[in-house]
Amino acid sequence: MKKVAIGQAGGPTAVINATLVGLVETVQDECEVLFVQNGYEGLVNEHFLTGDEATIQWVTSHRHVPGACLGSGRYAFTDEAITQAVTNLKKQGADTLFFIGGNGTMEALLKVKQEAIQQGMELTVIGLPKTVDNDLGSTDHAPGFGSAxxxxxxxxxxxxxxxxxxxxxxxxxxxxxxxxxxxxxxxxxxxxxxxxxxxxxxxxxxxxxxxxxxxxxxxxxxxxxxxxxxxxxxxxxxxxxxxxxxxxxxxxxxxxxxxxxxxxxxxxxxxxxxxxxxxxxxxxRAGSQEVSTQDQMEAYEVGRVGGEWAKEGADHIMVSFVREQMDDYEMKLKPVKLEDVIHEGERGLPSxxxxxxxxxxxxxxxxxxxxxxxxxxxxxxxxxxxxxxx
Amino acid sequence: MKKVAIGQAGGPTAVINATLVGLVETVQDECEVLFVQNGYEGLVNEHFLTGDEATIQWVTSHRHVPGACLGSGRYAFTDEAITQAVTNLKKQGADTLFFIGGNGTMEALLKVKQEAIQQGMELTVIGLPKTVDNDLGSTDHAPGFGSAxxxxxxxxxxxxxxxxxxxxxxxxxxxxxxxxxxxxxxxxxxxxxxxxxxxxxxxxxxxxxxxxxxxxxxxxxxxxxxxxxxxxxxxxxxxxxxxxxxxxxxxxxxxxxxxxxxxxxxxxxxxxxxxxxxxxxxxxRAGSQEVSTQDQMEAYEVGRVGGEWAKEGADHIMVSFVREQMDDYEMKLKPVKLEDVIHEGERGLPSxxxxxxxxxxxxxxxxxxxxxxxxxxxxxxxxxxxxxxx
The missing domain is CATH 3.40.50.460 (Phosphofructokinase domain)
Known part of the structure; x- marks a missing residue:
């Protein structure tokens, strides 16, 4: 892992920046950071922000600030756009891509991985969960939901x-x-x-x-x-x-x-x-007065652990929450394959x-x-x- | 002061109950308390609640609870209704009437006072300010506004x-x-x-x-x-x-x-x-997570001081805030005549x-x-x- 590109996608939450900060603080000592602005649109249109010292400091000052500080958004990710995204990452010399988001984000991330393989590029992709709707599969819940x-x-x-x-x-x-x-x-x-x-x-x-x-x-x-x-x-x-x-x-x-x-x-x-x-x-999805302390802590941890796992060689996974017992909640994280997240699709409230x-x-x-x-x-x-x- | 009737009127606020609690805690040791439910409508239709120990305890447990726990509401106060209100107070043996509210409430309170004089009844009336809109005259501001x-x-x-x-x-x-x-x-x-x-x-x-x-x-x-x-x-x-x-x-x-x-x-x-x-x-007007600590404190004080002044013989006044210097805010209360409040009318934001x-x-x-x-x-x-x- 030499150069890590990081983006945020979909609707912001009150704690999505905490995940970003957890990740950046974990990876910044070992590699270069490249921020992707405005979600996948920014990846395609080269809205990159170099992770110099001042920018890292600016990003990490958002730990308790609602909204997605890199800029997020919604974007229709066509095949052409995916090809362009991978070309751009190659040009930037990035070998790892993190995106923080929900169902659509994980799907897009896997497509980027597949296109990178097509183009013969070695690219590690890792998804970090976020959604106020809690409709993301393969995880007990996602950061952002507790506060909402x-x-x-x-x-x-x-x-x-x-x-x-x-x-x-x-x-x-x-x-x-x-x-x-x-x-x-x-x-x-x-x-x-x-x-x-x-x-x-x-x-x-x-x-x-x-x-x-x-x-x-x-x-x-x-x-x-x-x-x-x-x-x-x-x-x-x-x-x-x-x-x-x-x-x-x-x-x-x-x-x-x-x-x-x-x-x-x-x-x-x-x-x-x-x-x-x-x-x-x-x-x-943005009220700072209603942030759950547990949610804020977990959001940071998802970023931190995602960074650690990347250092250990994880690839095409999403960081996920597991609940082992109903009576005595303890936050526990495990990696799940992006394919499994996508296969599960939108997750409704169980009957x-x-x-x-x-x-x-x-x-x-x-x-x-x-x-x-x-x-x-x-x-x-x-x-x-x-x-x-x- | 032997029997005090207390009501809340107009739109609730996140701290209107704090005013009620400040007042009740101040007067309960020296006199009987009669709660008026549902604002002036309750005064006219005899929605009274006897201030026994359990009820006093129930009311004072609302110090940090939004909404008006006695019930509030809006009511078109006709001449007939005013006559009925005074008759009801007489029947209950109340000699003092407190209402917590805004412009309309103060106007209604003065009408009750005038009707009581007409009927030869000795009735002390005291208004306690409350409004999220801050459009109440003759006071620097009103409780409820700071939180909103x-x-x-x-x-x-x-x-x-x-x-x-x-x-x-x-x-x-x-x-x-x-x-x-x-x-x-x-x-x-x-x-x-x-x-x-x-x-x-x-x-x-x-x-x-x-x-x-x-x-x-x-x-x-x-x-x-x-x-x-x-x-x-x-x-x-x-x-x-x-x-x-x-x-x-x-x-x-x-x-x-x-x-x-x-x-x-x-x-x-x-x-x-x-x-x-x-x-x-x-x-x-009801968000408990956004309550201003200053507003909450002042709301309680308005009730407490209103109760003290009633004990000292104040009549047909509203408890009002004065700001003596702009640089160094210090909460200061003074009584203003209800006539002056009404005369000033709705107060806009100064140019x-x-x-x-x-x-x-x-x-x-x-x-x-x-x-x-x-x-x-x-x-x-x-x-x-x-x-x-x-």
């Missing part, structure tokens, strides 16, 4: 207090989370719920089609019993008779979102109550976690950085809009 | 890092804040900006009509120089030739919002770039703060609880969509 899950769970807990206080004015809030085709984030919204009257009262995940009758039944019951209802829905949810809602298609990739507005309209029409939908915001949320929460809690907030129960006072919904 | 300002400033700082990383995919984000007719919150979004390339690049406040040309000029310059642009707009902003945008009217009160979507459409059309608008979310943001930030910083986050500069790398905007 904490963000969503804390947001919903606080928003429930806010809405409950305003229930003579506004009775229902529909909160839409990220997650793409996987329900991990939306389902995490219930992990801090301590009392039955607290929200969320209904959670919709993309792994199950949304049943209008069931939604209505649960929301009505919450209004009857507590005077308000908090619904959480993942951006990738489909109605029982519908398809995913796409806000836009950019670089061939669908940007999902909008199901919360449809649920708002449906509940308004059915219940004649005040309903407001809200997207939880892009800071699900046992959907059917038994408590088992999901037990799995999730160690990733949230501890310090679960505790709030007293809500006042069990009179409910006002009861009569309206029979 | 920190929320907005930190959100925008983090979102800027996220967007900058994605600028080959999405170039402009338009973030809409709360604030009603006042620009305090939107203007606070710049307080953590350390480097010219960081967002926000343009801030629109309701005190000034929004000029399309100026908006376009600044956004174009940011795209040219940094490759991306973050626009922050207050919900109450009007176009140069338009009116405020109302999402809904509930209980005769306009719920503002939607200007960010219009700005999104305008910038998309003009620049042919990828633009996304986002509402910063209801947790501007000297709009013209000289640094003077506003100097005024604002002591309220944010310290710990201003520091991020390194952004990479000064190539800018991609430059050619599109000439």
């Amino acid at each position: 899950a904490h963000y969503v769970a804390q947001y919903v807990k606080d928003a429930s207090r806010d809405l409950h206080a305003m229930k003579n004015f506004e009775q229902i809030r529909v909160l839409e989370t990220m997650g793409r085709n996987a329900g991990w984030l939306a389902a995490a919204s219930g992990v801090y719920k301590e009392h039955p009257e607290e929200g969320p009262h209904f959670i919709a995940v993309p792994e199950q089609k949304l049943d209008r009758k069931e939604l209505l039944r649960v929301v009505k019951a919450a209004i009857r019993d507590y005077g308000y209802a908090v619904v959480v829905v993942s951006e990738g949810v489909k109605w029982e008779d519908g398809e995913q809602i796409e806000r836009a298609v950019v670089h061939g990739r669908a940007v999902l979102g909008g199901i919360s507005e449809e649920i708002e309209a449906f509940l308004k029409e059915e219940l004649q109550l005040s309903v407001r939908s809200e997207l939880l915001g892009m800071n699900q 046992q976690f959907i059917e038994n949320p408590e088992s999901y929460y037990a799995w999730l809690r160690p990733l949230l950085g501890g310090g679960t907030p505790s709030y007293p129960p809500l006042s069990q006072r009179r409910v006002y809009n009861h009569e309206k919904i029979n | 300002a920190h929320y907005v400033a930190q959100y925008v700082k983090d979102a800027s890092r996220d967007l900058h990383a994605m600028k080959n995919f999405e170039q402009i984000r338009v973030l809409e804040t709360m604030g009603r007719n006042a620009g305090w919150l939107a203007a606070a979004s710049g307080v953590y900006k350390e480097h010219p390339e960081e967002g926000p690049h343009f801030i629109a406040v309701p005190e000034q009509k929004l000029d399309r040309k100026e908006l376009l000029r600044v956004v174009k310059a940011a795209i040219r120089d940094y490759g991306y642009a973050v626009v922050v707009v207050s919900e109450g902003v009007k176009w140069e030739d338009g009116e405020q945008i109302e999402r809904a009217v509930v209980h005769g009160r306009a719920v503002l919002g939607g200007i960010s979507e219009e700005i999104e459409a305008f910038l998309k059309e003009e620049l042919q770039l990828s633009v996304r608008s986002e509402l910063l979310g209801m947790n501007q 000297q703060f709009i013209e000289n943001p640094e003077s506003y930030y100097a005024w604002l910083r002591p309220l944010l609880g310290g710990g201003t986050p520091s991020y390194p500069p952004l990479s000064q790398r190539r800018v991609y969509n430059h050619e599109k905007i000439n």
Whole structure:
């Protein structure tokens, strides 16, 4: 390992820079570093940044800064572009390529490896996992997810207090989370719920089609019993008779979102109550105040260990988390083949976690950085809009 | 003072319960406490909660819990309703009434006082300030605002890092804040900006009509120089030739919002770039992770001091903050007459703060609880969509 090229790809997270810093601090003493800006686009268009002392120092100062400091992005990686990427790496004299990213990133990384073999170039490729959606296969979880899950769970807990206080004015809030085709984030919204009257009262995940009758039944019951209802829905949810809602298609990739507005309209029409939908915001993946200490630590470790393994000769692998026992979480890393990651594809929320949320929460809690907030129960006072919904 | 009735009104904040706790802990040893649920609606419809030991304990356990634990809400306070409110207080044997709230709350409190005089009832009324919008007159600022300002400033700082990383995919984000007719919150979004390339690049406040040309000029310059642009707009902003945008009217009160979507459409059309608008979310007023330690402390003090002053015989006043010197902030409280608060009306962001943001930030910083986050500069790398905007 003489010259290492490093890039970040896909949507940023609050801890993706920690992974970068862990890697750079591990490899910088033994080899030259070449930073790739703007993800795979930068690899193809030669947006390189030489890892001189000042640049290394600038990069490593981002350990606790959200966003991807090298620049990330989305990019449609054509065959031509892959050929160009390898040509560029050869020109730069790089013998190792690291990319931090999710499913698409790992797939692209393997393609680069295959093209390098074609071109007779010796190129080591190593993937470092990152995703707030937690939809990356062949790993127990990925850095970025713990912080995003904490963000969503804390947001919903606080928003429930806010809405409950305003229930003579506004009775229902529909909160839409990220997650793409996987329900991990939306389902995490219930992990801090301590009392039955607290929200969320209904959670919709993309792994199950949304049943209008069931939604209505649960929301009505919450209004009857507590005077308000908090619904959480993942951006990738489909109605029982519908398809995913796409806000836009950019670089061939669908940007999902909008199901919360449809649920708002449906509940308004059915219940004649005040309903407001809200997207939880892009800071699900960038909020610095909600970073999980465990997630931050693990993100750094993924980078550090990836660097160590590269020194030991690892190739075309992704650094992955293994959980050996459910009861007593201990972070443990192992290498998995990129082929296996890609073969597994997008990983949804398992049905046992959907059917038994408590088992999901037990799995999730160690990733949230501890310090679960505790709030007293809500006042069990009179409910006002009861009569309206029979 | 033998029996004290206490209520919360208007939109909740992350620290309104701290004020309630400060007050209750101060008065509970000397008098009976009667809690009014659901704001003025509860006063009229007799949603009272006896302050027995268990209830006092339940209330005081909310010191660090967002939302208004007694229930708040909005309510159109008619003459008939005011008469009923006073009758109810008389029936309960209450001789003192505290309400925690903003402009509307103080106005209602004075009306209750006047009605009590009419009915020959001796009733002491005291207002405790609360507003995330900071539009309450006769006080330097109000509890709730510091935490909301920190929320907005930190959100925008983090979102800027996220967007900058994605600028080959999405170039402009338009973030809409709360604030009603006042620009305090939107203007606070710049307080953590350390480097010219960081967002926000343009801030629109309701005190000034929004000029399309100026908006376009600044956004174009940011795209040219940094490759991306973050626009922050207050919900109450009007176009140069338009009116405020109302999402809904509930209980005769306009719920503002939607200007960010219009700005999104305008910038998309003009620049042919990828633009996304986002509402910063209801947790501007309820986010527990963004509470300012100073704000939390001051909120408690407002309640405690209000209780002390009531014991000393104060009447028809609001507890208010005074700032004696700009350089060396020290929290200082004084009573102001409710008439003066009402006479001053909604307080906008002063023009000297709009013209000289640094003077506003100097005024604002002591309220944010310290710990201003520091991020390194952004990479000064190539800018991609430059050619599109000439």
